[in-house]
Amino acid sequence: MVTTFHYLEAPRRLRAFVRAHETSLVVLAVLVGATGGLVVTAMSMAVEGLHVALFNLEWGDRLSSQYRIDPLRALLVPSLGGLLLGLAFLWLSRFRPAREIDPIEANALHGGRMSFRGSVIVALQTIWSSGVGASVGLEAGYTQLASGIAASLGRAFHLRRADQRIMVGCGARIVVRRRRRPGRRRARP
Numbered sequence: 001m002v003t004t005f006h007y008l009e010a011p012r013r014l015r016a017f018v019r020a021h022e023t024s025l026v027v028l029a030v031l032v033g034a035t036g037g038l039v040v041t042a043m044s045m046a047v048e049g050l051h052v053a054l055f056n057l058e059w060g061d062r063l064s065s066q067y068r069i070d071p072l073r074a075l076l077v078p079s080l081g082g083l084l085l086g087l088a089f090l091w092l093s094r095f096r097p098a099r100e101i102d103p104i105e106a107n108a109l110h111g112g113r114m115s116f117r118g119s120v121i122v123a124l125q126t127i128w129s130s131g132v133g134a135s136v137g138l139e140a141g142y143t144q145l146a147s148g149i150a151a152s153l154g155r156a157f158h159l160r161r162a163d164q165r166i167m168v169g170c171g172a173r174i175v176v177r178r179r180r181r182p183g184r185r186r187a188r189p
Contacts, residue, residue, distance in 0.1 A: 008152070009158075019159070025166065033174045035149050037174070040146075043123060043142060046131070050128075050132065051063045055069060055133065056073065077132050078132050078134045080132075081133070085134075096118065100119070100121065101114045102143075102144060103172040112154060112159075112165040113151060113164065114147065116148045116149070116151065116152045120148065122141060122144040126138055126141025127141060146174060149171060150168050150170055151167065151168050153167060
């Protein structure tokens with residue numbers, strides 16, 4: 001009987017090498033970090049592209065820093081965008097009735113296992129809602145997608161439960177760290 005998997009699988013020798021050498025987890029973590037950086041860049045550019053197209057901004061301008069936005073766009077874009085997002089939720093609930101698992105829940109309850117497809121869905125919802133001006137941040141989408149990629153990478157290498165949880169944690173951590181501007185100090189608690 002042949003078992004088929006619905007995900008990518010690393011070659012057997014490479015999987016064995018990764019499982020046998022703890023230091024190879026560092027290499028996987030670096031790969032997760034680089035991928036997380038690409039996720040942040042791609043999602044930020046997608047949102048900026050939506051702002052340019054929907055709010056008639058110049059590339060590089062931030063929606064939140066605008067003194068004036070066309071009143072019709074300010075009313076219609078978030079309203080119609082929210083309506084489209086709601087309709088997408090209804091359509092999607094037919095195929096995926098359960099809610100998606102976030103990285104913290106995946107690590108706490110599921111041993112680091114999470115759906116890559118679900119992570120992509122959450123990231124796209126985040127991009128759309130932020131792109132139409134209805135969201136205040138992209139961090140949830142960044143974290144979800146980077147952690148989903150990390151979970152898929154761990155699954156491809158058949159990592160042990162503890163190692164899988166480390167990979168998902170790396171995916172979540174890499175994108176949560178906020179970039180500080182030069183000369184700006186972090187507020188002390």
